[in-house]
Amino acid sequence: MTTWVDLESYQPVAVKMLQHSITRQRIAHAYLFHGPPGTGKQEASLLFAMRYFCEHIDESTAEPCHQCHSCKRIKSGNHPDLHWIEPDGQSIKKDQIEYLQKEFTYTGLESNQKVYVIMQAEKMTVNAANRLLKFLEEPSRETVAILITDHAGRMLDTIVSRCQRVQFHTLSNLHLYNQLVEKGLTESTASLFAAMKIDVDQAVKWNEDDWFAEARKIVIQLMDRVMNSNEEGYLYLHQVYLKHFKGRDALEFGLELLLIWFQDIVSFHLDKQGSIVLIDQKERLEQYHYVVSLSEAKTLIYEILNTKRKLAQNVHPTLAMEYLILQLQR
Numbered sequence: 001m002t003t004w005v006d007l008e009s010y011q012p013v014a015v016k017m018l019q020h021s022i023t024r025q026r027i028a029h030a031y032l033f034h035g036p037p038g039t040g041k042q043e044a045s046l047l048f049a050m051r052y053f054c055e056h057i058d059e060s061t062a063e064p065c066h067q068c069h070s071c072k073r074i075k076s077g078n079h080p081d082l083h084w085i086e087p088d089g090q091s092i093k094k095d096q097i098e099y100l101q102k103e104f105t106y107t108g109l110e111s112n113q114k115v116y117v118i119m120q121a122e123k124m125t126v127n128a129a130n131r132l133l134k135f136l137e138e139p140s141r142e143t144v145a146i147l148i149t150d151h152a153g154r155m156l157d158t159i160v161s162r163c164q165r166v167q168f169h170t171l172s173n174l175h176l177y178n179q180l181v182e183k184g185l186t187e188s189t190a191s192l193f194a195a196m197k198i199d200v201d202q203a204v205k206w207n208e209d210d211w212f213a214e215a216r217k218i219v220i221q222l223m224d225r226v227m228n229s230n231e232e233g234y235l236y237l238h239q240v241y242l243k244h245f246k247g248r249d250a251l252e253f254g255l256e257l258l259l260i261w262f263q264d265i266v267s268f269h270l271d272k273q274g275s276i277v278l279i280d281q282k283e284r285l286e287q288y289h290y291v292v293s294l295s296e297a298k299t300l301i302y303e304i305l306n307t308k309r310k311l312a313q314n315v316h317p318t319l320a321m322e323y324l325i326l327q328l329q330r
Contacts, residue, residue: 002043002200004063010175011040014166018044019062021164022051026324028164030136030145034122034152035168038176038197041117045146046201049082049115052144086119090248090314094127101135112142121147122154129156136162148193176200188280192216195277196256213243218244219257220281226328227288233325242318248311251321255311259304261285261298269294303327 008015014033021027031048033041050064050071051057057065064071073079083103085096099114118124124132135145135161147163149155173194180190183200185207193203206212222241226233245254261278267275268289276282292300303324310320 002040002047003066004047007040007043007047010171011044011168012252014044014168015165018048021133022062023059027052027144029140029143030163031147032152032155032160032163033146033148033168035150036170036197037150038194038199039168039171041168041197041203041312042199044166045117045148046074047072048078048144049117052113052115053079053081056273063092064265066227081114083114084119085114085116087123090123092118092124092128094125094131096283097124097128097131101131114140114143115146116143117146117148122147122151126156129159133158135250171197179203182279188278191277191279192257192260195260214244215250215254219254219261220284223258223261223284223288226290226325233329234322237321237325242321248316248317251311251317252308255304255308259301262292262301262304265289265292265297266294266301269297300328 004015004019014035033044035041047064050066051062053074054064054069055070066075070079074082078083083100085092085100088096103114103116107109108262133156135143147155147159147164151162152165176194176197177190179200180193180203181187183204185193185203189207190203190330193206198206218241222233222236225236241254245251261281264276264278264281264285265288267273268285273282276285278285307320307324
C-alpha cells in the first residue's frame with residue numbers, strides 16, 4: 001500500500017496540501033482531485049480515507065497506522081463508511097447520487113464519519129451533478145466527499161467552486177515505469193502501463209487479471225491479421241476481438257493498445273528505438289515498419305484517435321471498429 005512518503009516523491013505539492021489540512025484539523029467537506037491519469041489521485045484518496053478513519057491517530061503526522069481494523073478494512077475494500085461511486089455504463093446517474101443522499105441521513109456503521117469518493121466525476125449527468133450540489137451546499141461536519149477527475153474542465157463550475165481543488169501533475173513515463181518494476185511487474189508490462197499513465201495500484205491489479213493478458217494477445221493477433229491486407233482482420237474483429245473488448249471502456253483500452261502499436265512503428269521509422277513501449281514486440285514491430293510507411297503510420301494513428309472520438313460521441317461501437325479495421329487493412 002502506498003504511503004504519503006511514497007506519494008510525496010512524485011506529487012509533493014498535492015501531498016503537502018493534504019497533509020497540512022489533516023494535521024492542522026482543517027479538513028474540507030469536499031475535495032476535487034484533478035490531473036492526468038496515472039498521477040496518484042486514487043492512491044491519495046485511499047490514504048486520506050485511511051487517516052480519516054484510523055483508530056491509532058498520531059496527531060503529529062498525516063500518515064495512518066496501516067495496522068488498525070479500519071485501515072485494514074479500507075485496504076481490503078470492505079469499510080462500510082467508505083463509499084465509492086463509479087460510472088454506471090457511460091455516466092454517473094441521478095439515482096446513484098440519490099442513493100448517496102439517502103446514505104447521508106444515516107449514522108456511520110462504525111463511527112459518525114463517512115467518506116464518499118466519486119470516480120470520473122466529470123461523467124455525472126447534469127441531473128446527477130445538480131443532485132450532488134445539495135450535499136455540497138449543506139455539508140455535514142462528519143462527511144467528506146472526494147471527487148476524482150482527469151478532466152476538471154468538463155465539470156459544472158458550481159460543483160468545482162464548492163470543492164477544495166488539489167492538482168496532481170503529470171508524471172514522466174520513466175518515473176511510473178520504475179515504480180511498477182519495483183512492484184514486481186515485468187519490464188514489458190511496466191513499460192506499457194507507464195505509457196498508458198495507469199495508476200500504480202490499478203496497474204498491479206490489472207497485471208494479476210487474466211483479461212489484460214488476453215487483451216494484449218488479441219491485439220497482437222489482430223495486427224498480424226490486418227497486416228496481411230485481406231479479410232482476416234475483419235473476421236477476427238467479429239470472431240474474437242469484439243467478444244473480448246465488450247463495452248466502451250474495454251474498447252477504449254483496446255484502442256489505446258492499438259495506438260501505442262502504431263506509435264512504436266513511428267519510433268522505428270524515426271530511429272528512436274529507445275522510445276518503444278512494446279519492448280517485447282520489437283522484432284514484430286521492426287518487421288511491420290517495413291510494411292507500413294511513416295506517412296501511413298501517422299494516418300492510422302489519426303484513424304485510431306478518430307475512432308476514440310466516435311465512441312465518445314456514442315457512435316455504435318461495432319460500426320466504429322469495422323470502419324477502423326477497413327482503414328488498417330487498406
